[in-house]
Amino acid sequence: xxxxxxxxxxxxxxxxxxxxxxxxxxxxxxxxxxxxxxxxxxxxxxxxxxxxxxxxxxxxxxxxxxxxxxxxxxxxxxxxxxxxxxxxxxxxxxxxxxxxxxxxxxxxxxxxxxxxxxxxxxxxxxxxxxxxxxxxxxxxxxxxxxxxxxxxxxxxxxxxxxxxxxxxxxxxxxxxxxxxxxxxxxxxxxxxxxxxxxxxxxxxxxxxxxxxxxxxxxxxxxxxxxxxxxxxxxxxxxxxxxxxxxxxxxxxxxxxxxxxxxxxxxxxxxxxxxxxxxxxxxxxxxxxxxxxxxxxxxxxxxxxxxxxxxxxxxxxxxxxxxxxxxxxxxxxxxxxxxxxxxxxxxxxxxxxxxxxxxxxxxxxxxxxxxxxxxxxxxxxxxxxxxxxxxxxxxxxxxxxxxxxxxxxxxxxxxxxxxx
Amino acid sequence: xxxxxxxxxxxxxxxxxxxxxxxxxxxxxxxxxxxxxxxxxxxxxxxxxxxxxxxxxxxxxxxxxxxxxxxxxxxxxxxxxxxxxxxxxxxxxxxxxxxxxxxxxxxxxxxxxxxxxxxxxxxxxxxxxxxxxxxxxxxxxxxxxxxxxxxxxxxxxxxxxxxxxxxxxxxxxxxxxxxxxxxxxxxxxxxxxxxxxxxxxxxxxxxxxxxxxxxxxxxxxxxxxxxxxxxxxxxxxxxxxxxxxxxxxxxxxxxxxxxxxxxxxxxxxxxxxxxxxxxxxxxxxxxxxxxxxxxxxxxxxxxxxxxxxxxxxxxxxxxxxxxxxxxxxxxxxxxxxxxxxxxxxxxxxxxxxxxxxxxxxxxxxxxxxxxxxxxxxxxxxxxxxxxxxxxxxxxxxxxxxxxxxxxx
Numbered sequence: 001x002x003x004x005x006x007x008x009x010x011x012x013x014x015x016x017x018x019x020x021x022x023x024x025x026x027x028x029x030x031x032x033x034x035x036x037x038x039x040x041x042x043x044x045x046x047x048x049x050x051x052x053x054x055x056x057x058x059x060x061x062x063x064x065x066x067x068x069x070x071x072x073x074x075x076x077x078x079x080x081x082x083x084x085x086x087x088x089x090x091x092x093x094x095x096x097x098x099x100x101x102x103x104x105x106x107x108x109x110x111x112x113x114x115x116x117x118x119x120x121x122x123x124x125x126x127x128x129x130x131x132x133x134x135x136x137x138x139x140x141x142x143x144x145x146x147x148x149x150x151x152x153x154x155x156x157x158x159x160x161x162x163x164x165x166x167x168x169x170x171x172x173x174x175x176x177x178x179x180x181x182x183x184x185x186x187x188x189x190x191x192x193x194x195x196x197x198x199x200x201x202x203x204x205x206x207x208x209x210x211x212x213x214x215x216x217x218x219x220x221x222x223x224x225x226x227x228x229x230x231x232x233x234x235x236x237x238x239x240x241x242x243x244x245x246x247x248x249x250x251x252x253x254x255x256x257x258x259x260x261x262x263x264x265x266x267x268x269x270x271x272x273x274x275x276x277x278x279x280x281x282x283x284x285x286x287x288x289x290x291x292x293x294x295x296x297x298x299x300x301x302x303x304x305x306x307x308x309x310x311x312x313x314x315x316x317x318x319x320x321x322x323x324x325x326x327x328x329x330x331x332x333x334x335x336x337x338x339x340x341x342x343x344x345x346x347x348x349x350x351x352x353x354x355x356x357x358x359x360x361x362x363x364x365x366x367x368x369x370x371x372x373x374x375x376x377x378x379x380x381x382x383x384x385x386x387x388x389x390x391x392x393x394x395x396x397x398x399x400x401x402x403x404x405x406x407x408x409x410x411x412x413x414x415x416x417x418x419x
Numbered sequence: 420x421x422x423x424x425x426x427x428x429x430x431x432x433x434x435x436x437x438x439x440x441x442x443x444x445x446x447x448x449x450x451x452x453x454x455x456x457x458x459x460x461x462x463x464x465x466x467x468x469x470x471x472x473x474x475x476x477x478x479x480x481x482x483x484x485x486x487x488x489x490x491x492x493x494x495x496x497x498x499x500x501x502x503x504x505x506x507x508x509x510x511x512x513x514x515x516x517x518x519x520x521x522x523x524x525x526x527x528x529x530x531x532x533x534x535x536x537x538x539x540x541x542x543x544x545x546x547x548x549x550x551x552x553x554x555x556x557x558x559x560x561x562x563x564x565x566x567x568x569x570x571x572x573x574x575x576x577x578x579x580x581x582x583x584x585x586x587x588x589x590x591x592x593x594x595x596x597x598x599x600x601x602x603x604x605x606x607x608x609x610x611x612x613x614x615x616x617x618x619x620x621x622x623x624x625x626x627x628x629x630x631x632x633x634x635x636x637x638x639x640x641x642x643x644x645x646x647x648x649x650x651x652x653x654x655x656x657x658x659x660x661x662x663x664x665x666x667x668x669x670x671x672x673x674x675x676x677x678x679x680x681x682x683x684x685x686x687x688x689x690x691x692x693x694x695x696x697x698x699x700x701x702x703x704x705x706x707x708x709x710x711x712x713x714x715x716x717x718x719x720x721x722x723x724x725x726x727x728x729x730x731x732x733x734x735x736x737x738x739x740x741x742x743x744x745x746x747x748x749x750x751x752x753x754x755x756x757x758x759x760x761x762x763x764x765x766x767x768x769x770x771x772x773x774x775x776x777x778x779x780x781x782x783x784x785x786x787x788x789x790x791x792x793x794x795x796x797x798x799x800x801x802x803x804x805x806x807x808x809x810x811x812x813x814x815x816x817x818x819x820x821x822x823x824x825x826x827x
Binding site: 043044045068096097100101106107108113114117118120121123124125127128129130131134135136137138139140141142143144145146148149150152153155156157158159160161162163164165166167170173177180184186201202204205206207208209210212266267268269270271272273274275283286403404405406407 | 458461462463486514515519523524525526528531532534535536538539540542543546547548550551552555556557558560561562564565567568569570571572573574575576577578579582585589592595609612613614616617618619620621677678679680681682683684685686694697756811812813814815
């Protein structure tokens with residue numbers, strides 16, 4: 001079986017506009033959550049978000065690109081540039097036909113679609129909208145695969161390209177898709193990651209409507225509290241991460257710096273409810289066990305778990321049960337943390353951002369903490385690494401994701417033997 | 420031993436009809452579902468492929484009608500039809516051995532438009548509790564999984580018009596890795612007022628008013644394409660399982676798939692069709708055959724001069740001077756984006772099963788296109804191998820090779 005490794009990482013997250021800034025932010029455990037600045041959040045129940053201070057021009061993107069693309073695509077491009085540079089791939093000697101793109105996104109160009117609609121519909125008043133009042137790139141916005149095209153064109157990737165849009169597991173699933181393409185000899189290199197920029201009135205309103213997001217508006221930095229007894233919902237975020245996923249021999253042949261190997265990936269669906277979760281975590285535990293089997297690991301081999309840890313009442317309970325069922329007694333001894341406590345929940349993007357955190361934890365021997373975990377919840381009784389980062393030799397890291405539609409995904413990153 | 424993938428169920432919800440029988444009957448009657456769009460005076464696009472006689476309430480319980488968009492209604496109905504055609508009852512299966520993979524390009528756009536309108540007219544409290552699950556691209560896969568107790572890996576792939584084949588490729592990967600059966604395909608419902616405006620920013624859209632002349636791929640004066648709604652869901656299974664059940668119909672084997680990207684320009688495909696040709700060649704290689712084995716090509720049929728020239732170049736590159744029969748039955752439906760390639764795969768499977776090539780239908784079909792363009796239903800008893808090509812805006816290419824089973 002062909003094996004896949006991570007050879008480049010690019011991240012833009014709230015409070016961290018690069019891989020290094022992101023890492024410092026999450027190991028420092030200081031939440032990058034504030035009152036929403038993009039629009040007036042006063043009419044909304046949840047008025048806070050984890051926003052990126054993202055200036056696309058500072059990343060070398062051109063005015064044409066900024067005009068053409070939604071924020072989610074710009075974030076993806078900027079991250080891909082960092083990841084590609086980090087991988088030290090030489091564009092002139094690449095086999096472009098063996099390079100693919102796998103980009104996750106839950107909601108695509110939602111900001112652009114909403115902004116343009118408001119203009120074209122006379123402030124939302126007209127059902128039949130005026131086509132003369134919209135920009136020229138609205139088809140790009142409607143169909144999010146336009147962002148995969150932007151990446152393919154930018155790097156000359158002529159292999160398989162697609163956007164993976166499984167909601168909040170998109171970020172893990174997109175890297176899983178890249179892993180599969182490499183295993184099946186469909187590509188040697190895949191630009192893989194995810195991006196979402198959902199902080200817009202309609203997205204805030206739709207989560208308000210189901211009380212999924214935290215209304216703790218008075219103290220934004222304390223609002224994202226995964227596994228804490230006083231958690232009140234997730235905090236909406238934005239951001240992106242891109243990994244260069246490469247076939248092992250290909251990476252070795254060019255003496256690439258290898259962060260880790262993708263050793264296991266599995267997905268399940270709970271077939272229960274679009275947003276609801278059964279407390280037993282059964283399907284998520286099945287995904288975890290399958291990913292562990294594929295990685296040929298026992299539970300006690302795991303050194304770190306990057307939790308989905310969204311901070312909703314039901315998720316954190318569901319997830320804790322899943323770890324116990326999948327990993328047994330070992331679940332009590334593995335450091336777990338949710339970086340959503342610091343950078344919020346960026347829907348489809350967060351899965352890739354959390355995989356980037358796993359790769360960096362393996363490289364650096366440090367596990368980022370869960371912020372705001374101050375009051376124990378009897379139903380969440382594992383070691384969630386509260387408050388302070390921990391020095392741990394991480395050889396194997398698991399990440400879990402759970403999303404709307406009932407989708408459950410798990411992925412294992414491992415240190416390459418001898419590295 | 421490699422696990423082989425076969426198509427055992429087809430559910431069409433398309434401008435050519437509902438259900439596999441009606442869809443095939445209308446296909447053989449060359450009955451186009453492209454019709455004038457109502458209230459289109461202000462729009463650049465005047466005609467579209469429209470699904471007629473679709474009574475969503477006959478297929479779906481009220482809860483789903485309220486919670487989901489028309490695009491998901493069509494996906495759910497198509498799935499139900501495909502399962503019935505395959506005689507598969509998911510509730511009698513081990514749920515972790517089943518998967519769902521759909522393709523979507525425009526999500527629940529009508530649902531989304533309605534809720535954004537509500538937000539701006541009446542404020543956040545008037546936004547539906549179902550907005551968060553109604554419009555996003557994963558809604559159809561999620562709802563199908565819930566409705567039919569599917570608990571294996573599920574997927575949602577976006578690559579515009581190539582998506583139907585990319586989803587089929589993913590279903591094949593899942594079956595090779597151990598899934599028993601996958602519900603796979605795509606539907607699209609992009610005829611809401613706002614989605615039509617979004618589609619209108621495509622320069623390749625036809626401005627022609629006459630539905631019979633609006634979408635004419637490979638015609639020398641092709642005017643562009645018309646959009647459409649609908650698509651197909653398929654049941655694909657591992658071959659031995661399908662034979663053991665036994666499945667009432669094994670339409671065809673999914674023998675090989677491939678995907679490439681032009682990586683040429685953000686808004687237009689490469690003029691040379693080289694990556695489209697490569698997708699076809701790689702799919703044929705994976706299917707263990709070559710261009711000479713292909714009995715019919717279901718072309719992508721862009722319908723705009725540049726896209727048609729690129730595809731003809733690709734066909735010439737793959738087939739050389741050989742005149743292989745080429746058909747574009749989507750001339751009866753318009754281009755359905757993610758639903759389009761799914762429906763083309765259904766057509767190819769039906770074609771192999773019945774030994775008939777479905778026709779390309781529009782006014783003034785060219786006699787001198789340089790292609791053997793099939794313009795009437797053509798009996799082809801020895802039909803064994805079909806190549807399906809699909810492209811998505813921006814430069815996505817996909818190819819699938821379907822093959823009749825030897826003992827069939």
